[in-house]
Amino acid sequence: MNLLYTDKENAYREELRAFLNQELAPIAAHIEETDEVPFDFMRKLGAKGYMGILHSKKYGGNELGLIYDHIVSEEICYHSAAVDIIRAQSTLYFASPISRWGTEKQKTEILPGIIRAEKFGSIAITEPRGGSDAAYMTTRADTEGDGFVLNGEKTWITNAGFADFLCVFAITDTDAHPHQGMTAFLVRTNNPGFKILRKIETMGVRGGSHCHIQFENCVIPGDDVIGEVNRGWEVLTDELASERVDIASRGLGCARRAFEEAVRYTAHREQFRKKIREFEGVSFKIADMKVALEAMRLLIIRAARQFDEGQPTENEAAIAKLFASEASFRIADDAMQVHGAYGYSKDAEVEKIFRDTRVYGFGGGTSEIMRYLIQREVYKEFDLL
Ligand SMILES: Cc1cc2nc3c(=O)[nH]c(=O)nc-3n(C[C@H](O)[C@H](O)[C@H](O)COP(=O)(O)OP(=O)(O)OC[C@H]3O[C@@H](n4cnc5c(N)ncnc54)[C@H](O)[C@@H]3O)c2cc1C
The missing domain is CATH 1.20.140.10 (Butyryl-CoA Dehydrogenase, subunit A, domain 3)
Structure with missing residues (x-):
């Protein structure tokens, strides 16, 4: 080990670098030019295990920890910031809440596909009126039968243009402070209540897909709460x-x-x-x-x-x-x-x-x-x- 990284971490970085030089370096300019999501490359990342760093081996992950995510992030961004925003959004920002708070059923259904990069996820917090003040969100999920009905809009949602799943934060108790009245939900993008309003054109990270999205009477089964009701914060x-x-x-x-x-x-x-x-x-x-x-x-x-x-x-x-x-x-x-x-x-x-x-x-x-x-x-x- 040198002072900063263990021998195992250094070896991991070297192997990753060789893979990226061969597979990502030749296509990075094309991603930038076309603003297209490189699905084939993402699957290669998945096949190599780079999408499963923080996840349990039980679901196909490799339980390596955030220090390895840091190495992967740094090395991918050396070639393409867009590729890493797609990777991290799916396997870290979206899938960490599932890994750390989800039910066994959610983990079994969701994590293997995300880790193999056959499926993609997004996290949806920001709203047109609530960015830095994330607690001030107006998206609501009202109880209906055993489940919920979600209504509202989210914006700047990375990967939303092609994601299969979203982790959406919404207010479930309007009388409580949002810290005690917000819930995280798993939403499938084939839900008829989900709609992409537009893709946002950006200055950089071309190849990432950032969208303004809407939920209109989007019915969510009770099983799709991530963590506990009103513990979303x-x-x-x-x-x-x-x-x-x-x-x-x-x-x-x-x-x-x-x-x-x-x-x-x-x-x-x-x-x-x-x-x-x-x-x-x-x-x-x-x-x-x-x-x-x-x-x-x-x-x-x-x-x-x-x-x-x-x-x-x-x-x-x-x-x-x-x-x-x-x-x-x-x-x-x-x-x-x-x-x-x-x-x-x-x-x-x-x-x-x-x-x-x-x-x-x-x-x-x-x-x-x-x-x-x-x-x-x-x-x-x-x-x-
Ligand atoms: C490329 C990209 C991808 C993104 N992907 C996602 C995503 O996948 N999911 C998601 O939920 N969100 C996403 N976001 C949104 C991002 O999290 C928000 O942009 C961020 O939280 C800031 O919110 P805002 O842009 O609405 O700015 P605002 O909150 O409106 O802030 C405007 C300005 O006011 C300042 N300001 C606000 N409050 C204070 C304060 N209390 N003190 C001092 N200054 C203050 C801010 O610092 C900023 O300079 C993404 C954004 C970008 C650009």
């Missing part, structure tokens, strides 16, 4: 810690690629009859990128290992996500800057990375919300809240 907050570590790792993968592109370009490009790396205005940017990459990695590893040990990780996940999302965009911006005009062209990898990394300050909670959570812990620590 616990399911939601439990899922967010691992999601934030995963997003931080995605930022790291994109930023590492931008950094490498910048190092190579500045070592060859000449101006004033010198390699541009010989100008401190250029090479000091490379130094700052290197420091930020290392800091990101350390924060992510701490949060992932803490999660894998079963300790509370909300604060560490927020710190890792805030730092990594801002640092990854800064690195992408600096990498573009040292490429000059070429970096602004579609011919340059850094152009895509610049657009892709901008998203990490929104998804999974904005940077402002991360700062809010972090300062709250600080005042709690000082007993001043």
Whole structure:
């Protein structure tokens, strides 16, 4: 083991890298150009076990833990941020609530297909009026017979354009505070009450599918509650810690690629009859990128290992996500800057990375919300809240 990763983790990364160089690198530009979901590649990821990292062996998973998810996320994003948002949304953000809170029947039905990437899932929290204030949701599920009837709209739902299943959060007790009156539901997208209103065109992560969706008198059997009725807030907050570590790792993968592109370009490009790396205005940017990459990695590893040990990780996940999302965009911006005009062209990898990394300050909670959570812990620590 070196200081950061065990020998087993390093070997896992090496094997994954070889697989991605062979299978993903050649199709990454095509995904970006066409904005299409690479289903064949996703199935290969599933067949190799990269969709089952956190799930029990009983359902086809490999029980490796969040530190391995971090490795997978980083390595995939080195090539394609879109592919990893599809992977993580299905196997982590959607399927973790099933794995950690679902019934035996739900796990047996859902997890094997998700792990093999034959089926896909989505998590649906955000609404047109409720983003950062996730508790302020208006989607409602009213009791009817043994089940529920779901009505409302969700937006920005990644994978929703092709997903088979959704994990949807809705208010079930309007008299209670949403923290005690929200429930998580499993919704099948072949339910006649489910409708895709539109696909949202985005600046980056092309190949991901983010949709505005609607539930209209969508009938849900009682068996499809995830966890307990009115305990949805616990399911939601439990899922967010691992999601934030995963997003931080995605930022790291994109930023590492931008950094490498910048190092190579500045070592060859000449101006004033010198390699541009010989100008401190250029090479000091490379130094700052290197420091930020290392800091990101350390924060992510701490949060992932803490999660894998079963300790509370909300604060560490927020710190890792805030730092990594801002640092990854800064690195992408600096990498573009040292490429000059070429970096602004579609011919340059850094152009895509610049657009892709901008998203990490929104998804999974904005940077402002991360700062809010972090300062709250600080005042709690000082007993001043
Ligand atoms: C590519 C992409 C994919 C996504 N995928 C999903 C998904 O699969 N499922 C899902 O449920 N959601 C998804 N989201 C939504 C994402 O979680 C929300 O964008 C995020 O929670 C922020 O909500 P909002 O965009 O409505 O911003 P708002 O909450 O409207 O915030 C607007 C601005 O106000 C600031 N702000 C708000 N409240 C405060 C405060 N208290 N203090 C300081 N500043 C504040 C915010 O930081 C932000 O800068 C996705 C988003 C993107 C961009």
